[in-house]
Amino acid sequence: MFLDVLIRRNPSFIEAAQALHQQGLIPPNSYVLDLDKVESNARYFASEAGKLGLKTFAMTKQVGRHSGFCQAVMRGGIEKSVAVDLDCAVSCDRAGMKTGHLGHLVQVPRVHADLAARDLRPDYWTVFSNDKAREAAAAAHRAGREQNLLARIQTSGDVFYRGHEGGFVAEDICAVADMLEALEGGAFAGITTFPALLFDQDTRKVKSTPNLQTLAKAREALAAAGRDRIEVNAPGTNSAVVLSALAEAGATQCEPGNALHGTTPLHAVEDLPEDPAVLYLTEVSHNHGGNAFCFGGGLYIDPVFPKYDVKALVSSEPTTAASALASVEIPDYSAIDYYGMIDATGRVKPKTGDTVVFGFRGQAFVTRANIVGLSGVSRGTPKVTTIENIFGQAAGWPEKAMS
Template sequence: MFLDVLMRRNPAFIEAAMALHQAGKIPANAYVLDLDAVERNARLFKGEADKHGLKSFAMTKQVGRHSGFCQAVMRGGIERSVAVDMACALACDRAGLKTGHLGHLVQVPRQEAAFAAAKLQPDYWTVFSAEKAQEAAAAAKAAGRTQNLLARIQTEGDTFYRGHEGGFDAQDIVAVAEQLDALEGGAFAGITTFPALLFDLETRKVKPTPNLSTLARAAESLAAAGRGGIEINAPGTTSSAVLGALAEAGATQCEPGNGLHGTTPLHAVEDLPEDPAVLYLSEVSHHHGGKAYCFGGGLYIDPVFPKYPVKALVSSEPTSRQSDLLEVEIPDYSAIDYYAMIDATSPKPVRAGDTVVFGFRGQAFVTRALVVGISGVSAGTPAVTTIENGFGDAVSWPGAFQQ
C-alpha cells in the first residue's frame, strides 16, 4: 500500500537500504528508518502545529521507539512524546524525548505509578476512572508534585477500537473536573478521547468521529461552569493536513505518529507534505512450489485497510524500478509470520539472499522485528546509526550472532 509512494518520493532511501543489507549492515526482518526524512517531517509538522496553536507530542510505537527516531524528532522541534504504555515512555525518556502525555491508550499500572510520577514526570496524565485518578494523584503527591490530569471521556455513540473502551461519562464532566481538582497531588487539566479522527475508506478522506463532537460538548459544559483554557487532546490519523480542522474543532494538543514517517492512511492516497520515511526489509531464504520464501517476523500490516494485494521489490542490487516488483502472499493474521511467499514464476529470477523491500503501515512494537536507523540518505552518504529492538534497546548485530 505504501510501496508506491516510497518508490516515487524516496527512491534513494529504498536503494540505500538495499545496498546496506547486501553489504551485511542491515539484518533481514527489520523496519528501516530514513532519519533525515523524519527530521524534515517533524520540522514541517511542528511548524504547521505552531500556526494553529497546537501542542505536539510524538508517538513512537509504530517504529519501535527507536532512539534515533526520537532524536530526529527532537531535532525537528518536537520535544515531547506521547507514550502508548510505560515501556514506550521509558524508551523515549532514555533517548531524551521526555514524556508529554502518559496513560492514554494504556493506563499506568498501579505499582508503576510512583515511578511515573517521580521519574518520568509527565506533563499530562490521562485517567479513565476515579480509582486511576487517585493513584496518579497520590503518586504525584509522594513525589512532591502536582500532576496535570486529563479525563478520558465517552458517551453513547462514540467510536472505540475493541479493547480500547473506557472513560468517564462525558455528561458528568463538570463533576469529574471538580473531583480531580479535589485530589491532593492532582489537578484537572482537560479532556481527551481516541480516535477523534479516522480515515474513511469510501471517500478516501479523514473525517471526525462522534468522539470529537463529544469533546466539543464537554468543553462547552466546562466553559459554562467557569472553566476556561482547558486542554483538549484529540489524537487519531494525525498528519499536517488535518491540523487546521483539529484546531477549528477546539483541540489544543495533537499527537503525530505515522504522520512523522509518512504512513497515515491519507498518505497512501494523497501526496501530503510529509515524505515516506520507513520501509520493511527482508531477504529471500529458499524456494518451494514456485514460491520464493522470504523471512518474516515483522509482517504486520496494520488492518486499518481491508486486505489488499501485496507487492515487494526483490533484487540483489539496489533498485526502485517497477519492473522489480513481485506479488507476495502474506500469512493470515492468525498465523505466525515465519515467512512470506513471493511469486517466483515470472521471468525475473529470484535468488536466495536477494533483498526484499515492503512498504507497510506497520506497528513495529507488536512484532519481533528489529528497527534500523539510517542517516545521510539526503546527502548521498547513507550509513546505519543504531539497530534496536522494539523497546528501543540497542542490539549488537551482526556481532550478536558471531560465535
C-alpha cells in the same frame, strides 16, 4: 499500499537500504528509517502546529521507539512524546525525549504509578476512572509534585476500537473535573478521546468521529462552569493537513505518529507534505513449490485498508524498477509470520539472499523486528546509525557480526 509512494517520493532511501543490506550492514526482518526525512517531517509538522497554537507530542510505537527516531523528531522541533504505554515512555525517556502525555491509550499499571510520577514526570496523565485517577494523584503526591490529569471521556455513539473502550461519562464532566481537582497531588487539566479523526474508506478522506463532537460539548459545559482554560487532546490520523480542522474544533494538543514517517492512510492516496521515511526489509531464505520464502518477524500490516495484493521489490542490486516487483502472500494474523511467500512463477525469480523491500503501514512495537536508523540518505552518504529492538535498546547486532 505504501510501496508505490516510497518508489515515487523516496527512491534513494530504498536503494540505500538495499545496498546496505547486501553489504551485510542491515539484518533481515528490519524496519528501516530515513532519519533525515523524519527530521524534516517533524520540522514541518511542528511549524504548522505552532502556527495554530497546538501542543505537539510524538507517537513512536509504530517504529519501535527507536532512539534515533526520537532524536530526529526532537531536532525537528517536537520535544516530547506521547506514550502508548509505560514501556513506550521509558524507551523515549532513555533516548532523551521526555514524556508529554502518558496513560492514553494504555493506562499506567498500579505498581508502576510511582515510577511514572517520580521518574517520568509527564506533563499530562490521562485517567479513565476514579481508581486510576486516585493512583496517579497519590503517586504524584508521594513524588512531591502536582500532576496535570486529563479525563478520557465517552458517551453513547462514540467510536472506539474493540479493546480500547473506557472513560468517564461525558455528560458528568463537570463533576469529574471537581473530583480530579480535589485529589491531593492531582489537578484537572482537560479532556481527551481516541480516535477524534479516522480515515474513511468510501470517500478516501479523513473525517471527524462523533468523539470530536463529544469533546466540543464537554468543553462548552466546562466553560459554562467557569473552566474555560483547559487542554483538549484530540489524537488520531494526524497529518499537517488536518491540523486546522482540529484547531477549529477546539483542540489544543495533537499527536503525530505515522505522519512523522509518512504512513497515515491518507498518505497512501494523496501526496501530503510529509515524505515517506520507513520501509520493511528482509531477504529470501529458500524456494519451494513456486514460492520464494522470505524471513518474517515484522510482517504485521496494520489493517487500515481492506486486504490487497501486497507487493515487494526483490533484487540482489539496488533498484526501484517495476520489473523487480513481485506479489507476496503474508501469513494470516492467526499464524506466526516466520516467512512471507513471494510468487516465484512470474518474471521475478528470487534467489537466496536477495533483498526484499516492502512498503506498508506497520506497528513495529507488536512484532519481533529490528529497527534500523539510516542517516545521510538525503546527502548521498547513507550509513546505519543504530540497530535496536522494539524497546529502543541495542538489538544484539554488533558491527562485527554484520560484516
